[in-house]
Amino acid sequence: MYYQRPQGCCPLPEPTPKCRxxxxxxxxDVCHICPIHTHIVNHTIYRHHYVxxxxxSQENVCQDIHCGGC
Incomplete structure (x- = not known):
């Protein structure tokens, strides 16, 4: 029932393996030194507030009023 290949025929090619x-x-990480200098300038600001x-002041003034004579 099964087909058999005759003797002396070409051999079946072997499957080539798949390559993954x-x-x-x-x-x-390769560290490289990169020098950075920071200069800070502090500013002082004086804000003058006038309060x-x-x-x-009070002044008392006295006036003598003479009504008529004695």
Whole structure:
């Protein structure tokens, strides 16, 4: 029932294996010194506020009124 190949015929080709490509990455940190200088300038600002100081003065004046003579 099954078909058998005759003797002396061409051999069956062997299947070629599949090739899988795997890409692997390795990350390596390489430190480089990059000098950075920071200069800070401090500013002082004087804000002058003028607060009024109220004062009061009082004057008493006396007047003698002579109505008629003695």
């Amino acid at each position: 490509v795997i890409h692997r990455y390795q990350v390596r 009024p100081r109220y004062t009061c």
